[in-house]
Amino acid sequence: MNKQALIQLLNTLTLDDKITMIHGASMFQTGAVTEKNVPAFTFDDGPMGPRKEYQRDDWIPIGGNDDATSYLPSNSALAATFNRKRALESGTILGREARGRGKDMILAPGINIHRSPLGGRNFEYMSEDPYLTAEIAVPFVEGIQQNDVSACVKHYALNNQETDRTGYNADVSERALWEIYLPAFRATVKKAHTMGMMGSYNRFHEEYLCHSQEMIDGILRQEWGFDGIYVSDWNAIKDTVKAGNCEIDIDMNVTDDFDNYKMAQPLKKAVLNGRVQEAELDKKVMHILHVMNELHMLDGKRQKGSYNDPSHPGKLLQTAEESMILLKNEKKLLPLNPEKLKKVVVIGDNADRTHAAGGGSAEIKALYEITPLMGIKMFLGGNCEVVYEPGYYACVTGNAWHDITAQNCMLPVNDSIFGPRQDRLVKKEEIAALNKSYEERAIAACKDADAVIYVGGLNHDFDVEDRDRSDYHLPYGQDALIKKLLAVRPDMIVTMVAGSPFSMTEWIDQTDTLLLSYYAGMETGRAFANLLFGEVSPSGKLPTTYPKELSDSPAHSIGQFGTSTDVSYAEDVYVGYRYFDTYQVKPQFAFGHGLSYAAFTYSDLQLTAHPQEITDQLQSPDALSALYTVKLAVSNDSDITAKESVQLYIAAKDSKVKRPVKELRGFDKKEIAAHAKAAYTFALTAEAFSYYDIEKHCYIAPAGTYEILLGSASDDIRLSRTVTLSADIMISRS
Incomplete structure (x- = not known):
């Protein structure tokens, strides 16, 4: 349909029709105007694959076996490839899987800047650097939208912390806004022509980003020419009249009282009493119709998509391989020669931990996920004994909304003769004894091994939506454990899985070898093994500086982070390596660092x-x-x-x-x-x-x-x- 035809369609819509189109009628869908042949518009999280299906009016999974999808590397992992081709490829896979699952807009990519190492959603975002972020985000968006699915670039803007995320006001200078925090958003509009943008929860210039005329009408719409859908983050609109009078198009929320959403019946009342002109709704509806038309939702000529396509895992494996970063290899212990290995000991919870189902709204129901332990075993086969010891006990809930750690956790107990792992509750006071036992077993096991591989780091109790980390050091007492293991096996290969930087100062000088992986998707374990045993040479680069200690980070040494109400970005444009280089603060590992064989x-x-x-x-x-x-x-x-x-x-x-x-x-x-x-x-x-x-x-x-x-x-x-x-x-x- 041409623009005139869309205007004619708009003119046939009643006020009730327009209201139906601009707010959620279920957890991930707007209403349809069936008598005018206007379909509902369907959203889905997120950046690492389409999420499992939920009930229409509740956050309860439907529970079927048909909604598992490919698990993509996180956005930080993608940025670590420093490869636009991999970004395009990953975006294409994500868009194809989303369309195959019947989605109209996939809520990705996340492109907020890594401002602090403690940021809970750093793993969902790309980098501390605006240029790298933009150059990876643009092909990623282009790849998504090749499939008649809209990308949704998020979170616009300045969503750089999870603490008080629904209320804090980002106090940032005009220069830093335009040099650091807006360039990637601008690029996705001007170069990638994204059809979707999500407003963030926080405030800027004391106004919420979901009804800021300065940021939406002024910059996004008028200056950049964005004509796509601007959708709220779920429950981010705070004022009906303000939202009605600016060019935010769709109001989504987390509750089931759909008619009471700010842009539902309350907005209709505001129009009828003259506080919002109906012409403002016409702008919103026109944006929606424009995107529907671009996605061929109105003419029936739409691509069908495909999820879990057999071609996807191989491509995602390449991305995972290119995302892993060799930080240290002083004595050239890597790659290991598999022909010389008869016994390998693998230590660490992350060796056998899957991550797809955690992190908050980025969680997905993965078709499969190969852990590092499985990848090592698959590679070495039956001629090498692989012994696994967890080393420490980790209780992982995977999100910030179901925290059971305060009282008790689940303990895997292998006491079933039929094979499946049985779980029982373990009380908090038992954990110290478990850790002591796990540590002793790990130290004993590694003494006579041909190679010892440690797989530690963070997980989605720390890299998680709605909560920033409170500590820069590794959890579960890993620093002390690593030191003890290195005292026994100085040649231990240390590997880490994490979505954000962490302190290494307690043991970094003792280890000769260090390999880092972000959350690298369904093929993580296979990629791990390919790098460890030399099938592929590492080529990932750090998209974010690793400070030695938190006090070295400019968001903490100069600005503020994790505070409520007003958050000072006093470090200005000196974010990441811009600060470390300019002020001559030596990091643990510099931006862009990554070794090769x-x-x-x-x-x-x-x-x-x-x-x-x-x-x-x-x-x-x-x-x-x-x-x-x-x-x-x-x-x-x-x-x-x-x-x-x-x-x-x-x-x-x-x-x-x-x-x-x-x-x-x-x-x-x-x-x-x-x-x-x-x-x-x-x-x-x-x-x-x-x-x-x-x-x-x-x-x-x-x-x-x-x-x-x-x-x-x-x-x-x-x-x-x-x-x-x-x-x-x-x-x-x-």
């Missing part, structure tokens, strides 16, 4: 200026053509094929405005055969040299000297070249 040499740096493009840019701020082309070669000096992500940073050398020491402005990942060479090319527009000017309210690439830095991590720069811009270049923020 191969060795790479960077060479042949070439820089080509495009003077005509610079002239054109001065005349037209929106003509973002390349000002410079950067080329280099990377040689693989090893006997194995491996992948390398080259990172390009820009450093403003003589800026009149204080700026971070350097900022990521490009990256590219390539597979390089053994003893071969690959060419990398980067095109730098004026945006690469810019900052946000709070007086002109736009981006500006000021005249001056800049250093182009190329390397394997933010603290591992291999090549550099200096360039000069002769005049200021203005860049519109819209």
Whole structure:
């Protein structure tokens, strides 16, 4: 249908029809206007796969066996690949599975900035860096929407903590807003043309983000031209009249009194008494009809999708492999040679822990999930004895809403002759004795093993919606356990699964080897094994800095985090590595860090200026053509094929405005055969040299000297070249 036909359809709708379309009529669906052939609009969580089906009017699973789906790597894992191709591929899989399950909008991706290591939903988000976030989010959204399913980019905006998430006011400067917290949202609108955006719970400039005319009508709609559906987070609308008078389109909630939602009967009353004009509802309905039309919901020519397609696991395995990060390998203990292993001891709860069913709204009912322990056993087969010891007791509920840890937990007891694991309640006072027993068994088991692999970290009692972590250190006494194990086996391979940074200071100097995985999806265990035993070389890079201690994090040392009411973002633009580099605070591991089994040499740096493009840019701020082309070669000096992500940073050398020491402005990942060479090319527009000017309210690439830095991590720069811009270049923020 063309726009005129949609307007004609709008004109046939009554006030009651419009109200039906703009609020939830079930937990994940709006109402339909069947007599006008307007269908209901169906949502679903989330970023790691479509969620299991719930009853229409309650948060109780239907309980069938037909709603399990592929479990995708988390958004942080995806960012750790530094690979746009993997982002596109993952988005395509997510969109295809959502359409196969009959969904119209999948509530993904999450792109809020990692501001603090304690953020409960960091695992759902991508990075501390706005450029990396934008460059991964754009192809992810494009992949989703190839399947006649809308993406829903969330949470707009400044949803950087879970503490008091429904009420806190983010006190952030205009410059930080536009340099750090908005660029990825802007990119998903301007470049990926997302058809969905979700408003966050929190406030900015004292107004809730689900009825902020500044952020919705002004920036999102008018400046960026967003014409898709802006949906509330569930129960995020607080004021009927304010929501009615701004361009938020759909009111979703967590209760079953659907007619009493803010944009249901209360909004109808507000229209009838003149507090909201019906023309405001027309805008909302037109956005919905536009998206329905784009998704072919009105013409019957829609793709059918497919979930649990046989092609999906192999692609997700590649993403999982590329997401895992080798942080340390000083004595080259990895990869392990499976031919030399007769007995392997695996220690740690995360070795045998599945994560798909936890985390809050990101939870899914996975078709399957291969744990690290299973992956190791599958790889080694029957000629190697694999002994598992948990090492510590972990009681995991998986979300913040059903916390049973205060009283008792479930203890697995293998006392059934028929095989299935039986559970019984264990009292809190028993846990200390269990931990002592588990620790003793683990230490005893590892003494005569050919290899010892520790798999610890966090889980979804810590990486979880609605609750931030309270402690930067590992839970369950893992720091002490790791030290004791390393005292017995200094060659122990330490691996971690976690969605956020954590302290390693108590044991990092004792270990020679450290492998990190985010929540990497259904093929986690197979990817673990492939990296541990050398089938694949690690190629993941840290999308977020790992501070040594929490006090090193700028959100805690300068700003505020985890407080209620007003939260100060006093660190301004100095988030993540921008702070660590500028203020010379040494992290545990730097942004972009990640080792390989191969060795790479960077060479042949070439820089080509495009003077005509610079002239054109001065005349037209929106003509973002390349000002410079950067080329280099990377040689693989090893006997194995491996992948390398080259990172390009820009450093403003003589800026009149204080700026971070350097900022990521490009990256590219390539597979390089053994003893071969690959060419990398980067095109730098004026945006690469810019900052946000709070007086002109736009981006500006000021005249001056800049250093182009190329390397394997933010603290591992291999090549550099200096360039000069002769005049200021203005860049519109819209």
